[in-house]
Amino acid sequence: MSEKKRGRPRAFDAKVTLEKVREVFWDRGFAGTSLDTLSAATQLNRPSLYGAFGDKENLYLDALEGYRAESMGVLADALDPSLTLRENLARVYGRALDIYLHGETAARGCFLIGTATAEAIQHERVRDVLNRSLNDFDGEIEKRMTLARERGELPGDTDPHMLAKLASAIMHSLAVRTRAGDSRETLEALAQSGVEMICGKA
Amino acid sequence: MSEKKRGRPRAFDAKVTLEKVREVFWDRGFAGTSLDTLSAATQLNRPSLYGAFGDKENLYLDALEGYRAESMGVLADALDPSLTLRENLARVYGRALDIYLHGETAARGCFLIGTATAEAIQHERVRDVLNRSLNDFDGEIEKRMTLARERGELPGDTDPHMLAKLASAIMHSLAVRTRAGDSRETLEALAQSGVEMICGKA
DNA sequence: ATTATTTTATGCGAAACGGTACAAAATGAG
DNA sequence: CTCATTTTGTACCGTTTCGCATAAAATAAT
Numbered sequence: 001m002s003e004k005k006r007g008r009p010r011a012f013d014a015k016v017t018l019e020k021v022r023e024v025f026w027d028r029g030f031a032g033t034s035l036d037t038l039s040a041a042t043q044l045n046r047p048s049l050y051g052a053f054g055d056k057e058n059l060y061l062d063a064l065e066g067y068r069a070e071s072m073g074v075l076a077d078a079l080d081p082s083l084t085l086r087e088n089l090a091r092v093y094g095r096a097l098d099i100y101l102h103g104e105t106a107a108r109g110c111f112l113i114g115t116a117t118a119e120a121i122q123h124e125r126v127r128d129v130l131n132r133s134l135n136d137f138d139g140e141i142e143k144r145m146t147l148a149r150e151r152g153e154l155p156g157d158t159d160p161h162m163l164a165k166l167a168s169a170i171m172h173s174l175a176v177r178t179r180a181g182d183s184r185e186t187l188e189a190l191a192q193s194g195v196e197m198i199c200g201k202a
Numbered sequence: 203m204s205e206k207k208r209g210r211p212r213a214f215d216a217k218v219t220l221e222k223v224r225e226v227f228w229d230r231g232f233a234g235t236s237l238d239t240l241s242a243a244t245q246l247n248r249p250s251l252y253g254a255f256g257d258k259e260n261l262y263l264d265a266l267e268g269y270r271a272e273s274m275g276v277l278a279d280a281l282d283p284s285l286t287l288r289e290n291l292a293r294v295y296g297r298a299l300d301i302y303l304h305g306e307t308a309a310r311g312c313f314l315i316g317t318a319t320a321e322a323i324q325h326e327r328v329r330d331v332l333n334r335s336l337n338d339f340d341g342e343i344e345k346r347m348t349l350a351r352e353r354g355e356l357p358g359d360t361d362p363h364m365l366a367k368l369a370s371a372i373m374h375s376l377a378v379r380t381r382a383g384d385s386r387e388t389l390e391a392l393a394q395s396g397v398e399m400i401c402g403k404a
Numbered sequence: 405a406t407t408a409t410t411t412t413a414t415g416c417g418a419a420a421c422g423g424t425a426c427a428a429a430a431t432g433a434g
Numbered sequence: 435c436t437c438a439t440t441t442t443g444t445a446c447c448g449t450t451t452c453g454c455a456t457a458a459a460a461t462a463a464t
Contacts, residue, residue: 007410008460029320031233035452045413050453052411106323113378118231118320120381121308131382162395165375169392172378173371176315179322180333190371193364197399209440210430237422247443249424254441258422405464412459421450429442434435 014052015066017042021053022063026108029115030060030126061125067111068133074099075140085148086199089167092141093191096171100178101187109179113172137171138164153199163198170194216254217268219244223255224265228310231317232262232328263327269313270335276301277342287350288401291369294343295393298373302380303389311381315374339373340366355401365400372396 020042025033035046035056042049053059078091101107108114112133120127145160145167154163174187196202222244227235237248237258244251255261280293303309310316314335322329347362347369356365376389398404 005410006408006462008412010411027323029231029233031231032321032324034450036450046452047414047454048412056452106326106329108323109319113319114322115320117311117315117378117381118317119234120383121229121310121316122234124308127308127381127383131384134379134382159395162391165392166372166395166399169371169375169396170368172375173367176319176374176378177336179319179329180336181322181329182333189364190367193361193368194371197368207440208432208438210442212441236420238420248422249444250442252423408461408463410459410461412457414455414457416455417453419451419453421448423447423449425446426444427442428444429440431438431440433438 010052012042012044012048017044017049017052018063018066021059022067022111025060025063025115026111030056030119030123057123057125060119061129064112064116064126064129064133068129068136071112071133072136072140075137079140079144081144081147085144085153086195086202088144089195089198090191092167093170093174093194094188096174097178097184097187097191100175101184106181107178109177110171110175113175114179134168138168141167167194167198170197212254214244214246214250219246219251219254220265220268223261224269224313227262227265227317228313232258232321232325259325259327262321263331266314266318266328266331266335270331270338273314273335274338274342277339281342281346283346283349287346287355288397288404290346291397291400292393294369295372295376295396296390298376299380299386299389299393302377303386308383309380311379312373312377315377316381336370340370343369369396369400372399 021038024038024041028037035049038049038059039046049059053062074095075092078095079088080091081088083091096110100109112130116126116130120130142160142164145154145158145163148154149156149158149160170191174191177187177190223240226240226243230239237251240251240261241248251261255264276297277294280297281290282293283290285293298312302311314332318328318332322332344362344366347356347360347365350356351358351360351362372393376392379392380389
């Protein structure tokens with residue numbers, strides 16, 4: 001797996017670097033971030049960044065992909081089927097808010113919805129990542145909705161596909177509203193209303 | 203009202219210009235748009251743009267404000283209280299999609315959610331416009347929800363404030379998904395599910 | 405040791421960027 | 435007609451931008 005490579009070894013960890021890059025893009029967006037800013041944040045000079053990740057767009061796409069993969073992991077964990085659907089949804093929204101509210105300056109929301117949305121028109125590859133991410137997210141929730149219907153947690157005439165999209169819509173709204181500066185309190189109230197909308201009042 | 207001004211008269215209509223500016227920002231975002239691009243789109247040279255609207259951020263904020271004002275007008279019209287709540291919501295979503303899907307290249311979604319969200323962290327004034335816009339939108343819908351409860355269109359224990367936020371969440375999701383490239387068909391299905399979620403199945 | 409290979413660091417360069425100085429043009433005031 | 439005022443168009447300024455060319459440094463292979 002890890003054969004020793006021939007030339008001079010890298011002085012940095014690509015994965016750690018990509019995480020730092022993500023932080024910067026997350027706050028400033030793709031177009032609003034310069035390679036110099038990324039260079040400063042990662043402690044790497046531009047040629048090293050270019051050598052490891054390619055041009056700016058590639059670097060951004062790699063950062064998006066890392067976020068997407070991590071998010072799907074968090075989602076899968078939150079949807080633990082040994083819990084009730086109500087608990088699952090509350091966990092999904094709760095963990096999302098933990099991530100969305102982690103910003104230093106202003107709360108930064110969702111990396112994808114907050115920054116990729118802006119680039120999606122001009123950059124087809126960004127649009128594709130965004131679309132795939134949203135669909136994958138919907139799909140995971142839909143599977144849980146289907147299971148919930150089988151278990152009787154949801155009525156028999158439930159449409160898991162559309163109900164999952166409604167559940168995702170709450171997430172999208174949390175993402176936008178976080179970035180608009182809403183308080184945690186306000187956001188948690190919305191999340192709870194979302195859970196009640198789907199699972200009924202407790 | 204319109205006193206004749208003293209110097210050389212303007213050769214352009216500021217309102218029309220602002221609409222053209224909006225189109226460009228809508229597709230490319232704030233950071234992704236150059237003054238040269240705006241100059242070309244408006245047929246004005248940069249000094250004229252600067253003289254009429256100030257710097258790039260001011261120009262963007264003016265474009266956002268125009269969009270916000272128009273959107274609130276469309277919303278007020280769609281919420282005609284002589285119609286049922288169900289009809290109102292269907293109209294709100296329908297007109298939103300008409301606007302969101304008007305793009306030439308890819309469908310461009312909501313100007314605010316699609317572009318201002320990206321700048322909201324770094325530019326406080328943009329964040330404020332975004333926040334105020336979302337709140338005003340919620341507020342208009344909440345008024346209609348309150349009326350619906352009084353009329354018996356909604357159960358007596360309805361919380362108009364939170365229900366309005368759920369209705370807005372569907373809008374936010376439509377905005378994001380349009381920009382991600384979803385088809386009109388898909389989006390209309392989500393809109394309809396949203397209406398049913400709030401008003402019950404037809 | 406020598407060579408091949410890869411990464412690092414400095415720094416270049418052409419283009420794009422936002423903003424403005426300045427003079428010409430077009431209007432109203434006196 | 436002359437002057438003050440405002441807009442227009444050209445041209446420019448200093449900075450930033452992205453990408454790369456180049457050489458030094460660090461490793462493995464021979």
